[in-house]
Amino acid sequence: MAETKKTATKTTAARSAKTTEKTGAKRVAAKKTAKVAVKDEIEAVVSAKKSILFVASEANPFIGTGGLADVIGSLPKAIAESKAYDVRVVLPLYGEIELKYREKFKFLCNFNVPLSWRNQYCGLFAYKYEGVTYYFIDNEYYFKRKGLYGHYDDGERFAFFSKAVLEMMHNIDYYPEILHCHDWQSALAVIYLKTVFAEGYGYDHIKALFTIHNIEYQGKFGNEVLGDLFGLPDYCREYLEYDGCINLMKGAMQLAERFSTVSRKYASEIKNPFFAHGLEYMTTSNDYKLTGILNGIDEDVYNPETDTKLFANYSAEKPENKAVCKRELQKMLDLPEKENTPLIAIISRLVAQKGLDLVKCVLDELMSEDVQLVILGTGDIEYQDYFKDAENRYSFKCKTIIAYNKDLASKIYSGADIFLMPSKHEPCGLSQMIACRYGAIPVVRETGGLADSITPHNNDFRRGGNGFSFKNYNAHEMLYVLKDAIYTYGNKEEWAGIVKNAMTTDFSWKKSAGEYIKLYDNMMI
Ligand code: GLC
Numbered sequence: 001m002a003e004t005k006k007t008a009t010k011t012t013a014a015r016s017a018k019t020t021e022k023t024g025a026k027r028v029a030a031k032k033t034a035k036v037a038v039k040d041e042i043e044a045v046v047s048a049k050k051s052i053l054f055v056a057s058e059a060n061p062f063i064g065t066g067g068l069a070d071v072i073g074s075l076p077k078a079i080a081e082s083k084a085y086d087v088r089v090v091l092p093l094y095g096e097i098e099l100k101y102r103e104k105f106k107f108l109c110n111f112n113v114p115l116s117w118r119n120q121y122c123g124l125f126a127y128k129y130e131g132v133t134y135y136f137i138d139n140e141y142y143f144k145r146k147g148l149y150g151h152y153d154d155g156e157r158f159a160f161f162s163k164a165v166l167e168m169m170h171n172i173d174y175y176p177e178i179l180h181c182h183d184w185q186s187a188l189a190v191i192y193l194k195t196v197f198a199e200g201y202g203y204d205h206i207k208a209l210f211t212i213h214n215i216e217y218q219g220k221f222g223n224e225v226l227g228d229l230f231g232l233p234d235y236c237r238e239y240l241e242y243d244g245c246i247n248l249m250k251g252a253m254q255l256a257e258r259f260s261t262v263s264r265k266y267a268s269e270i271k272n273p274f275f276a277h278g279l280e281y282m283t284t285s286n287d288y289k290l291t292g293i294l295n296g297i298d299e300d301v302y303n304p305e306t307d308t309k310l311f312a313n314y315s316a317e318k319p320e321n322k323a324v325c326k327r328e329l330q331k332m333l334d335l336p337e338k339e340n341t342p343l344i345a346i347i348s349r350l351v352a353q354k355g356l357d358l359v360k361c362v363l364d365e366l367m368s369e370d371v372q373l374v375i376l377g378t379g380d381i382e383y384q385d386y387f388k389d390a391e392n393r394y395s396f397k398c399k400t401i402i403a404y405n406k407d408l409a410s411k412i413y414s415g416a417d418i419f420l421m422p423s424k425h426e427p428c429g430l431s432q433m434i435a436c437r438y439g440a441i442p443v444v445r446e447t448g449g450l451a452d453s454i455t456p457h458n459n460d461f462r463r464g465g466n467g468f469s470f471k472n473y474n475a476h477e478m479l480y481v482l483k484d485a486i487y488t489y490g491n492k493e494e495w496a497g498i499v500k501n502a503m504t505t506d507f508s509w510k511k512s513a514g515e516y517i518k519l520y521d522n523m524m525i
Helices: 002-046 067-081 154-172 184-194 234-240 248-255 264-269 280-285 319-332 356-367 381-393 406-415 431-437 448-453 475-489 492-504 510-523
Strands: 051-055 086-092 106-115 118-129 132-138 178-182 207-212 245-247 258-261 290-292 343-347 372-377 398-402 418-421 441-445 468-470
Touching (some): 051 067, 067 086, 067 132, 067 178, 086 154, 106 154, 118 154, 132 154, 178 184, 184 207, 184 234, 184 248, 207 248, 207 510, 234 248, 245 248, 248 280, 258 264, 258 510, 264 290, 264 448, 319 343, 319 406, 319 492, 356 381, 356 475, 381 398, 406 431, 418 431, 418 475, 431 441, 431 448, 431 492, 441 448, 441 475, 468 475, 475 492
Parallel strands (some): 051 178, 086 132, 178 207, 343 418, 372 398, 418 441, 441 468
Antiparallel strands (some): 106 118, 118 132
8 A cells, every 4th residue: 555655646746747847937937936925924934933724614704604714713813822833724715705805815826736637727825814824725616606615516626625735835835734624625635635645745744633613514425536536546445435435524534643623522422423423433433533622712803892893882890781782682673672571592503403493392482481582593494484483473572584694693692681502512612602702691502512611500509600501402401491591580680690700701712722732732742
């Protein structure tokens, strides 16, 4: 197999040599100038430091569809602030990235990316933002489309992206110490690095860390894609094949030096078939490489004291204006302006993972209480229709907004008293942390990051908590705890204590960034 590996490396090297020949002297000269420019502008300051390259399919503020974008938009910054490492991030240059950002991106160079029998154009752009260098991989055929995912050729799009990340390195003469890849869309970057690029000059010392944000989405494809689409030699089949198909997440878990997930609890849960979506054999047999690190949130972005999207600002010390936010939200949504009626919010992707079936099961019982319910999110049509119908049935108590809207989300977090998040499984979850920051008290199921971030007030002592929680995936267990929260809300003094705890819980990246730094340090020993 070593023989095959070498041949594969040679073939890759030969291919890139051919590509360079084709581009001609002009481009080589341009590339050299670009290299110098990149070195001058970006590397000079940080050249002494060891470098981490994040590879991901979305990052705030440029482009995002969920929690991954929050993490990639804030963790690199936190690591860069610690000054321990030079941190860079590489993303696809989607056509949907707003012009106000795109016009600031600087063109560095272009090169070709071989992908099996294809040879595709790749433009490379860079932008330094809040201490972090962002690279953008450009190919309009793959990325100038509506929406980030869900296209028939997602496998090819992200194979191109992953391969381009590795080709980028020798084109700009930048080889990080650690390649930190996230979710299946960048799993192939680990796989290429540890197979066909493994012995290449510059690549041979790079260590790979693969972070799983949700084990449900694994990047599964038919067996035929290995050679024809991903351009991988046959010996790679043993790394990628699982359960009769090609599984990119499995390949990255196996080939990366280490892999991690986004809370401790989830790291232990994914060894259990209920949570592992078929990958339990991989998680248990590679247990020695697995770490769980809880995500943080960007406390500058999610700050009720400065958030300009709110009707009024407030803080843990001066929470009075939260009442203004609630009243204005009720007005805006055409709900009766009742100060003492608890307003419950759900802000979520409307999918089964989020435990919405539990809510459906007891909605009528819940609505028989003196409460208001606001739902914001998009997702499966089944849930969208259900909650729209609930709005019609309880028009003076329930509002459903089918949208992904950050502005409205902030207004709802600030106006809500209770934040319901009864997920069936939740790798980390960021909304419960954001809700805490805005003084909306989370009611959560004890799973994954929800269990690691929410301390229940409904314990024996009824003090010290920042939320409420229940254990089993059971609708009436949820309703029982939710009612506890509703009645506790009636006791203003007790409630104010919980709000204070929630608003002052440290959800910053400081601690978790420190844990990642320790992990990187360990990987380099
Ligand atoms: C995924 C997970 C979510 C996590 C986020 C960021 O969206 O479902 O729990 O918070 O990734 O890691």
